[in-house]
Amino acid sequence: xxxxxxxxLELYRLMVLTRSVETAIERAHxxxxxxxxxxxxxxxxxxxxxxxxxxxxxxxxxxxxxxxxHALSKGVSxxxxxxxxxxxxxxxxxxxxxxxxxxxxxxxxxxxxxxxAGGVPxxxxxxxxxxxxxxxxxxxxxxxxxxxxxxxxxxxxxLAKFWEAPCLFVCENNGWAHSMPxxxxxxxxxxxxxxxxxxxVRAECVDxxxxxxxxxxxxxxxxxxxxxxxxxxxxxxxxxxxxxINDADYRYRGKTDGADWLDSNDPIAAVRHKLDELMAGHAAxxxxxxxxxxxxxxxRAEAGxxxxxxxxxxxxxxxxxxxxxxxxxVR
Amino acid sequence: xxxxxxxxxxxxALDDEMAADDSVVLMGEEVGALGGVxxxxxxxxxxxGPDRVMDSPISEGALAGFAAGAATEGVRPVxxxxxSDFVMLAMDQLINFxxxxxxxxxxxxxxxxxxxxxxxxxxxxxxxxSQSLESWFAQTPGLVVAMPSTPSDAYWMMRESIRLDDxxxxxxxxNLYFRLAEEIDPTEGFRGLGAAVRREGAxxxxxxxxxxxxxxxxxADMLAQDxxxxxxIDMRYLWPLDLDTVARSLEKxxxxxxxYEAVEYGGWGSxxxxxxxxxxxxxxxxxxxxxGSHRVPIPVGVPLEEAVVPTPASIHQSVLELAKY
Numbered sequence: 262x263x264x265x266x267x268x269x270l271e272l273y274r275l276m277v278l279t280r281s282v283e284t285a286i287e288r289a290h291x292x293x294x295x296x297x298x299x300x301x302x303x304x305x306x307x308x309x310x311x312x313x314x315x316x317x318x319x320x321x322x323x324x325x326x327x328x329x330x331h332a333l334s335k336g337v338s339x340x341x342x343x344x345x346x347x348x349x350x351x352x353x354x355x356x357x358x359x360x361x362x363x364x365x366x367x368x369x370x371x372x373x374x375x376x377x378a379g380g381v382p383x384x385x386x387x388x389x390x391x392x393x394x395x396x397x398x399x400x401x402x403x404x405x406x407x408x409x410x411x412x413x414x415x416x417x418x419x420l421a422k423f424w425e426a427p428c429l430f431v432c433e434n435n436g437w438a439h440s441m442p443x444x445x446x447x448x449x450x451x452x453x454x455x456x457x458x459x460x461x462v463r464a465e466c467v468d469x470x471x472x473x474x475x476x477x478x479x480x481x482x483x484x485x486x487x488x489x490x491x492x493x494x495x496x497x498x499x500x501x502x503x504x505x506i507n508d509a510d511y512r513y514r515g516k517t518d519g520a521d522w523l524d525s526n527d528p529i530a531a532v533r534h535k536l537d538e539l540m541a542g543h544a545a546x547x548x549x550x551x552x553x554x555x556x557x558x559x560x561r562a563e564a565g566x567x568x569x570x571x572x573x574x575x576x577x578x579x580x581x582x583x584x585x586x587x588x589x590x591v592r
Numbered sequence: 593x594x595x596x597x598x599x600x601x602x603x604x605a606l607d608d609e610m611a612a613d614d615s616v617v618l619m620g621e622e623v624g625a626l627g628g629v630x631x632x633x634x635x636x637x638x639x640x641g642p643d644r645v646m647d648s649p650i651s652e653g654a655l656a657g658f659a660a661g662a663a664t665e666g667v668r669p670v671x672x673x674x675x676s677d678f679v680m681l682a683m684d685q686l687i688n689f690x691x692x693x694x695x696x697x698x699x700x701x702x703x704x705x706x707x708x709x710x711x712x713x714x715x716x717x718x719x720x721x722s723q724s725l726e727s728w729f730a731q732t733p734g735l736v737v738a739m740p741s742t743p744s745d746a747y748w749m750m751r752e753s754i755r756l757d758d759x760x761x762x763x764x765x766x767n768l769y770f771r772l773a774e775e776i777d778p779t780e781g782f783r784g785l786g787a788a789v790r791r792e793g794a795x796x797x798x799x800x801x802x803x804x805x806x807x808x809x810x811x812a813d814m815l816a817q818d819x820x821x822x823x824x825i826d827m828r829y830l831w832p833l834d835l836d837t838v839a840r841s842l843e844k845x846x847x848x849x850x851x852y853e854a855v856e857y858g859g860w861g862s863x864x865x866x867x868x869x870x871x872x873x874x875x876x877x878x879x880x881x882x883x884g885s886h887r888v889p890i891p892v893g894v895p896l897e898e899a900v901v902p903t904p905a906s907i908h909q910s911v912l913e914l915a916k917y
Contacts, residue, residue, distance in 0.1 A: 323661075355698035364697035371664070372697060376688050382654045383689065386661020393643075393667065413684070416654035423649055424658075577733050579694045579702035579757035583832065 264473040266539045268314070272472045273532045274547045275310035279330040280529060281555045282339050286329070286346050286360075289559070290506055295346055299360045300327040304501030304519070307528035308433050309334040311475025312401060312494070315483050321369050321387050321400040323380035326361045327433075328373040331403050336368035340558040349565030356568045371400075378404055378411035381430065385421040385491070388428035392489060399427045399486045407438030409453050410446055415460075421491040422462050429479070429486050430457075430493045433469070435500035440513040450497040457493040469496035470528045499526065596776050599632050599769040601743035602708075604776065605750035606633065606670060610640055613668065616754055619646045619659050620672030620708075629674055630710055630769050656682035656707070660690040660759070664701040668754055675721045676711030676763065690759040691734030706753045706760045712803055712853055713901045714767035719889035722897075724853040726802075727860045729761040730830040736760040737830040741790075741805035743774040745828060748783045765803040765853075772806075787834035789841070793823035796915050797841040799864055800851040801827040804902060808851050811907035820915040830860045835867060842868065846877040849911045851902055856884025878917035883910045 264272070283303055289295045302309065309330035313322065316335070324331040332342055337353060345352025346360055353363045353372075364372030371387065374380035384402035391398045408414050409432055421428050432453055436443050447453050450466065457464040463485055467478040475496055482492040501519035503510035510519075536544040596604060610616045618633055618640075624647035627634030637645040648655045652673060659669035673679045679686070690703045713722040730737045736758050740746040746764065753760040790805060791812055800808040805826045812822040823841050827834065842848055848868050850861035865880040886900045 354696060357698060358696050362696045364700050366697070366700040371701070374689060376684055379657070379684060379689055382657025382685060383661035383664070385654075386658040386663070386667075387665045389658070390662040390665035390667045393662075413653045413657065416649075416651035417658065419649060420651055420654045420658055424646065426658075576695050576699040578736075579699070579704075580736075581757075583736070583756070583758060 264476055266536070268476070269473060269532060270536060270540065270543055270547065272310050272314055272476060273529070273536055273544055274551065275314060275334045276306040276472060276529045276532070277547060277551050278339060278554070279306040279309060279333050281551045282333060282342060283329055285343065285555050285559050287506070289346070294563070297359050299346070299506040300504065301502035301506070302327050302330040304523050304527065305433060305435055305469060305498035306330050307472035308431070308469045308475055308496040308498050309403070311472045312431055312479045314476055315479035316369070316401065317398065318369055319398045321371050321384065321391070321398065323371050323384040323387070323400065323402045324373045325377065325380055325404055325408065326373060326375045327405065328363060328403065329360070332363045332365065332370045335370040337363065337365040337370045339554050340561055341365060343555070343558040344562045344565055347562035347565060348567060349562055350568055351561070351565055355572065357572065378408040378413040380404070381408065381414050382417045382420070385417050385426045385428045388421070389424055389426035392425075392427050397427070397487045399429060399483065401429045401431055403431050403433060405438065406432060406434040406436070406443040406447065406453065407441070408432070410438065418457060418460055418462055418491065418493065422460070425489050426491055427486045427489050428491045429482055430491065432493065432495045433498055434495050435498045437500045437504065439504045439508070440510070451495065454493065454495045462491055462493055464493035464495070466495040466497065469498035470526050470531070472528055472532055593775040593777060595773040596743045596747065597770050597773050598743045598746050598764070599630055601747040601774070601776060602632050602750050602764065603634065603636070605747045607636060607639070608778065609751055609754045610636070610644065615666060616668045616670065617644045617646060618670050618672065619648055619655060621648050621650055621674050623647060623672050628672060630766060632708070633672065652678055652681035653685055657685035657689060659705055660685060660693070660703050663703040663705040664693065668704050670706045670708060670754060672708045674710070675717070676709035676725055677720050677723050679707070679709060679725065686759065687732055691732050694758070695734060702757045703759045704757045706750070706762050708762050708764060710764045710766040712765040712767055713890045713897050714803070716892045718892045722890035724855070724885065726761070726763050726830055727854045727858065730860045734758065735831065737763070738828070739763040739802040739830055740828065741768070741802055741826050743772055744776045745783070745788075747776050748780070749828065752782045752785070763802060767803050785829050785832055785834070787828055787837040788826045789823060789837065790826050791822065791824040793821035793845065795820045795845055796822045796847040796849060796911055797838065797845045798822050798824045798849045798851055798911060799827060799838055799861070800824065801830060802853060804851045804853050807902060807904045807907055810904035811911060814904065814908040815911060815915060818912060818915070820912070822911065833864075835864070838864065838868070839872065842872050842875050846875055847914055847917070848876065849881040849883060849914055851883045851907050853885055853901060855887050856882050857887045859884050878914050881910050881914045883907050
């Protein structure tokens with residue numbers, strides 16, 4: 262399967278959208294408009310875009326703490342993501358979760374979990390439940406290389422194979438598990454893939470800088486997964502920014518390492534160059550469109566409503582009569 | 593009417609709910625071919641097949657997350673944790689995900705899941721197979737905590753728990769599984785989430801749950817011989833907590849003892865004691881008494897175990913002091 266120019270333009274749009282939203286969030290943080298944690302995926306937008314573009318709207322994605330790109334690429338609006346970062350009621354989670362708790366069921370972005378590897382079994386369970394109803398929708402979990410060191414990840418791959426859950430496990434190997442170089446834990450890129458292959462699960466490793474390669478590899482694996490078996494995809498990318506916006510990454514790597522990598526490896530710049538050759542003017546139009554959308558989203562978030570203190574007590578329980586209104590209550 | 597032991601009653605509840613609703617599935621280690629180490633799921637695989645009675649690898653963490661994930665998609669899993677002590681391996685998924693996803697997603701997802709937790713002492717299984725962990729879960733927002741004391745209650749509480757739209761931690765005291773037999777009338781209907789008065793009395797209110805209810809009733813018999821009349825309340829659920837029933841009893845007795853198998857320090861019984869001291873200070877004619885387990889691991893063997901966990905004799909002794917006060 263080769264990527265058409267039109268598909269490449271869509272992949273470009275998804276990457277630029279994520280880059281633009283995350284850049285806007287960084288600005289808002291620095292200006293003191295947003296407080297709290299924020300984990301940037303700058304430089305690895307290609308993995309989220311390439312994988313999600315190969316999915317249907319009714320396929321499901323679960324994500325981790327670095328999930329803005331996954332949300333936006335699965336179709337969550339920039340307005341809802343930015344509003345959630347601003348803790349506004351029109352955010353994806355009503356403004357109660359912010360950066361690490363984006364959820365939008367309608368677009369199939371079931372959401373982030375902020376515990377490393379925590380969202381992996383969620384995807385497998387949803388995938389199995391969908392298959393049980395006769396659907397051939399699948400679920401995808403995004404996790405990092407750091408997550409693969411957590412037992413939940415390995416347990417879930419085993420369980421998904423055992424119970425034949427149509428789940429694609431995407432491992433974004435961005436080189437860093439917080440301050441730990443991934444090579445120290447697992448070895449060179451592709452090593453995690455070898456571990457999963459040894460478990461009897463189909464696994465591929467792709468150069469994540471190449472969004473078309475990610476897209477094509479995902480398409481192949483998705484066909485396999487729709488047949489009722491799990492699969493695994495390692496995307497080799499790089500974490501350009503610090504682990505989080507408050508992380509002192511200069512203590513464990515060179516101050517300009519991220520920027521230097523981006524200068525010669527930026528997955529967006531590569532596609533932009535190609536698109537300008539293939540279909541002049543289209544990429545620039547996408548840039549303009551995204552810039553407008555993000556500016557409008559920021560303006561709406563700035564002017565948005567904050568939740569009220571009463572909202573803190575809502576939706577603790579789902580069962581009728583169990584909603585929490587006091588210290589104790591009996592239905 | 594047929595009589596059911598505690599384990600049989602839970603099996604009957606699972607059977608009836610599985611027959612009524614195709615979305616109810618069982619998952620856990622050895623729940624299928626073996627029928628559960630305590631026989632609770634015996635023969636259900638023959639009736640419902642391996643797609644609904646699912647033997648799991650020994651992966652409690654992934655299992656809990658997988659089941660909770662399936663629950664967000666409309667499945668109603670009943671997960672067996674072979675011994676409640678093994679739930680520690682599933683805690684991240686239960687506490688950080690299942691209990692919170694309804695809240696975190698602002699109501700977009702819910703987790704209608706029951707986690708069956710055979711727990712408690714009295715079976716010589718030792719420190720890693722005998723704990724009473726219910727207080728931990730009662731403290732966690734988003735969870736319902738059930739703790740039946742009789743076969744018929746186990747039946748109705750299980751059926752009702754499966755129908756709730758929230759994760760329920762269902763504590764089954766394994767020491768009760770084969771002891772009591774009770775008639776169950778399947779036409780009776782759901783009993784609701786409130787507490788139950790198991791014995792009426794005028795002098796002391798004893799609040800309890802699970803296996804400790806039976807022991808409290810034995811202690812109440814002894815106290816009757818001493819000339820004191822005890823009201824014994826079975827809380828049934830540790831969340832939601834039916835304090836109205838306890839309050840009505842206190843108005844009558846003015847004395848409160850809380851008997852629970854969990855570690856006394858920081859346990860759910862302490863919460864009831866604290867509530868009584870704060871809300872019913874003027875009604876109380878004696879110090880609120882707690883009878884819980886000592887804060888030591890649960891050893892094996894009757895002499896050691898009984899030194900640590902409440903017994904009818906130790907309950908009798910503590911409540912007698914309160915009654916005389």
